[in-house]
Amino acid sequence: xKKTDTRSEIETTVISVLTELVEDWDLEMEEELNANTRLxxxxxxxxxxxxxxxxxxxxxxxxxxxxxxxxxMRNGDYxxxxxxxxxxQFLENNL
Numbered sequence: 001x002k003k004t005d006t007r008s009e010i011e012t013t014v015i016s017v018l019t020e021l022v023e024d025w026d027l028e029m030e031e032e033l034n035a036n037t038r039l040x041x042x043x044x045x046x047x048x049x050x051x052x053x054x055x056x057x058x059x060x061x062x063x064x065x066x067x068x069x070x071x072x073m074r075n076g077d078y079x080x081x082x083x084x085x086x087x088x089q090f091l092e093n094n095l
Contacts (some may be wrong), residue, residue: 005095006021007045007088007092009035010088010091010095011017011035011084011085011088013060013061014057014061014084014087014088015084016035016092017053017056017057017060018024018033018043018084019025019033020051020056021052021053021056022043023051025044027043027044031041035083035085036083036084037082037083037084038081038082039053039081039083039084039087040080040081040082041081041089050072052080054066054068054069057087057091061091063095066091066094066095067094068090070090070094071086071087071090
């Protein structure tokens, strides 16, 4: 992905990656995935899902070694919740 990619393009890619990850989970979502979708509360992500999501994002954006610890950890502890918009902001800052 190019540095010139817009926030909208990044968000579209993130939602596409999430859709591929969860499409076989038989989730009953009240609304489609969007910027306010919560990875843990809405999608039921567990730690292995977070790792798989991070790897899938790196592959989709063609960039290895993104500092996901900045997204998933605060002050040495794992964050309790991550929204799609948090992921988009992180990628916008780190691509």
